[in-house]
Amino acid sequence: MAADLSNPIFHDETAAREWVEARVWPNGPVCPHCKEQNRATLMQGKTTRAGLYQCNACRQPFTVTVGTLYERSKVPLHTWLAVTFLMMSSKNGMSALQISHMIGRPYKTVWFLCHRIRESIRDNAATPLRPELAS
Secondary structure, eight states, rough: OOOTTSSSGGGGGGHHHHHHHHOOOOOSOTTTTOOOBBEEOOOOOSSSTTEEEEETTTTTTOOOTTTTTTTTSSSSSSHHHHHHHHHHOOOOHHHHHHHHHHHTTOOHHHHHHHHHHHHHHHHHTTTOOSGOOOO
């Protein structure tokens, strides 16, 4: 498999955030607290983290990662995107050890990311393999 890991979203935090914002908010920012659309102001300043918005309706701060599996993670967003891309583009799956070698991150970090990604796509309403034995 020839993975295109040369894309800037896999190496640059700002490019990764802008890419996710374009996918999650195609019509502008949406407040995850009050669901107001296009009523947010991009916070700016030396001490403000990049991509932080404040809702003008409920006054709550938020970023594009609120409500996603990327929320409250110390791992950079571009690393999350690289691991997600490698896991989803592999036909037969990919081990955390192999991803760790490919992106140059510690195995324990990549294992944690893989575990969270797999858990987020797991079907919570899984049916038994043999429904006749379920009763």
